Amino acid sequence: MSCSRRKFIASGCALVLGTGLANIPLVQSMTINGKRYAMLHDESKCIGCTACMDACRETNLVPEGVSRLEIIRSEPQGEYPDANYSFFRKSCQHCDNPPCVEVCPSGASFRDEETGIVDVNPDKCVGCQYCVAACPYQVRFIHPEKNTPDKCNFCRDTNLAQGKLPACVSACPTQALIFGDANDPASAISQQIATKPTYRNKVPLGTDPQLFRIADRNGDLPS
Amino acid sequence: MSTGIFDSVQHAFHFDSLVWHGPIALYLFLLGLSAGAAMLAVVLKRWILPRNNETLNNRASENGLIRATAIIAPASILLSLVILIQHLTMPLTFWRLIIYYNFTSVMSIGVMLLQLYSVVLALWMALLFRHELDQLIDRWMPGRIKNIYPRVMQSVAKFENTLEWLLLGIAISLGAYTGFLLAELKTYPLLNNPILPLLFFFSGLSSGVAGVMLLGVTVFKARLDAASTHWLHKLERPVILCEALALAALFSLLFYIGGRSEVAALAAIGGGFWSGVFWLGIVGLGLLTPLMLQTFTPAEARQRVSFVVLLTSCSLSGVLMLRYFILYAGQMTVY
Numbered sequence: 001m002s003c004s005r006r007k008f009i010a011s012g013c014a015l016v017l018g019t020g021l022a023n024i025p026l027v028q029s030m031t032i033n034g035k036r037y038a039m040l041h042d043e044s045k046c047i048g049c050t051a052c053m054d055a056c057r058e059t060n061l062v063p064e065g066v067s068r069l070e071i072i073r074s075e076p077q078g079e080y081p082d083a084n085y086s087f088f089r090k091s092c093q094h095c096d097n098p099p100c101v102e103v104c105p106s107g108a109s110f111r112d113e114e115t116g117i118v119d120v121n122p123d124k125c126v127g128c129q130y131c132v133a134a135c136p137y138q139v140r141f142i143h144p145e146k147n148t149p150d151k152c153n154f155c156r157d158t159n160l161a162q163g164k165l166p167a168c169v170s171a172c173p174t175q176a177l178i179f180g181d182a183n184d185p186a187s188a189i190s191q192q193i194a195t196k197p198t199y200r201n202k203v204p205l206g207t208d209p210q211l212f213r214i215a216d217r218n219g220d221l222p223s
Numbered sequence: 224m225s226t227g228i229f230d231s232v233q234h235a236f237h238f239d240s241l242v243w244h245g246p247i248a249l250y251l252f253l254l255g256l257s258a259g260a261a262m263l264a265v266v267l268k269r270w271i272l273p274r275n276n277e278t279l280n281n282r283a284s285e286n287g288l289i290r291a292t293a294i295i296a297p298a299s300i301l302l303s304l305v306i307l308i309q310h311l312t313m314p315l316t317f318w319r320l321i322i323y324y325n326f327t328s329v330m331s332i333g334v335m336l337l338q339l340y341s342v343v344l345a346l347w348m349a350l351l352f353r354h355e356l357d358q359l360i361d362r363w364m365p366g367r368i369k370n371i372y373p374r375v376m377q378s379v380a381k382f383e384n385t386l387e388w389l390l391l392g393i394a395i396s397l398g399a400y401t402g403f404l405l406a407e408l409k410t411y412p413l414l415n416n417p418i419l420p421l422l423f424f425f426s427g428l429s430s431g432v433a434g435v436m437l438l439g440v441t442v443f444k445a446r447l448d449a450a451s452t453h454w455l456h457k458l459e460r461p462v463i464l465c466e467a468l469a470l471a472a473l474f475s476l477l478f479y480i481g482g483r484s485e486v487a488a489l490a491a492i493g494g495g496f497w498s499g500v501f502w503l504g505i506v507g508l509g510l511l512t513p514l515m516l517q518t519f520t521p522a523e524a525r526q527r528v529s530f531v532v533l534l535t536s537c538s539l540s541g542v543l544m545l546r547y548f549i550l551y552a553g554q555m556t557v558y
Contacts, residue, residue: 099409106322106323126313126320133408
């Protein structure tokens with residue numbers, strides 16, 4: 001036999017070393033042309049003031065009755081005066097593998113190759129609402145004036161286009177929101193993701209969401 | 224008490240996670256009906272009618288059942304498309320679907336299939352009703368078209384065999400397509416599974432059998448003692464059994480998976496408005512009643528038109544309710 005035990009063990013070790021040295025990052029992000037924008041919601045810093053919601057509505061001219069961003073407050077945890085709440089950000093997760101883009105029959109829902117941002121091109125849309133139904137995070141809605149699906153696009157055409165941070169990020173009084181390029185290891189968001197225990201929503205669905213979260217310290221048990 | 228019932232019905236048709244509404248259920252039903260009728264049309268014409276020497280003057284178009292398929296298949300596909308386009312938030316932009324394609328989208332593949340289906344169905348029907356068409360053209364069309372027409376028909380006729388196989392293939396694909404359309408939605412565990420296309424295929428075929436039978440024996444006077452009518456009649460039971468099997472497989476799968484799938488299954492058939500529709504309408508009226516009627520009715524009673532009308536109405540309303548049930552109950556539970 002040409003495959004001796006020594007050879008087998010040696011190649012096994014080489015394989016393990018090889019994959020180890022490849023240094024697979026904790027956050028798998030698709031390598032696109034440069035940037036891969038992502039967001040981190042630090043729920044331990046969030047106080048649920050909803051300033052982000054107001055800023056988003058104002059900046060992106062989102063009509064009343066619909067919203068691109070919601071902060072969902074949990075049931076009270078504990079007894080007054082020691083009651084606590086948890087806050088959950090409901091908005092587009094800018095998935096690396098977005099179901100909304102996959103199902104769109106006309107390519108109106110797309111993922112911008114330069115930034116990784118998931119957005120809608122109204123000029124290609126017919127309004128079939130397949131994307132609205134396909135989003136497992138249920139963050140899409142039909143814009144009452146434009147009649148096309150709408151959702152958070154990290155202020156791609158408003159603040160970001162002007163070189164500013166997304167409206168929600170700059171409005172947050174406790175700096176619970178961090179936005180940046182996850183492909184750049186030196187960016188604040190990469191550093192946070194690398195050093196803090198984060199979680200993402202509905203990961204088993206294979207959508208690879210790019211909205212990271214840091215859980216707050218409140219317990220899970222309802223009072 | 225009455226407000227309680229009213230509230231529960233209200234809630235069955237209006238809830239937060241609902242995106243696609245009633246018209247889509249009607250669209251799914253009509254598309255399945257059209258595909259089922261088209262499958263039967265090809266099988267009847269190619270294999271059943273010639274086998275029993277039922278083609279008068281070698282013209283399948285004289286047969287009542289074939290005539291029924293020739294009405295149901297194109298009429299229901301047209302109606303379904305009108306309903307679908309009406310349901311878009313921007314109906315006038317529907318043409319974009321024909322210009323822009325996305326090969327990862329089930330809906331986009333469906334648009335391609337539907338266009339191919341329309342063309343193949345139209346050509347196939349032109350050949351089927353060639354004699355009638357000849358007379359119409361001769362009577363109403365100007366000379367120039369009269370001159371081109373025979374040449375066009377001749378070249379189309381060369382592909383009759385290919386067209387029939389193509390029509391059968393597309394009809395089978397379309398029958399399963401609406402199932403794939405919903406199964407693609409990761410949001411809803413009741414829909415996001417591989418049994419749905421099978422269920423939609425069999426229930427679409429079941430509605431096709433019932434629809435063709437109903438229209439064939441009532442409007443087009445297909446004889447109940449004809450061999451082709453017998454064949455269609457015999458097809459009802461196995462198709463309904465396949466539909467029942469697919470339905471059982473769907474809910475078994477959801478319970479086996481557990482988690483949100485189990486929650487979705489329980490929410491759908493374990494109580495509330497849609498569970499009533501499921502047990503009484505779909506299982507009771509749509510599956511069990513036709514099976515019981517087929518099995519326990521005396522032979523002479525089964526030869527009555529009224530019996531056929533009763534039986535096929537049960538199957539048809541069962542399939543229609545199944546589409547509403549899957550669409551609404553399917554969207555109730557989110558991952």
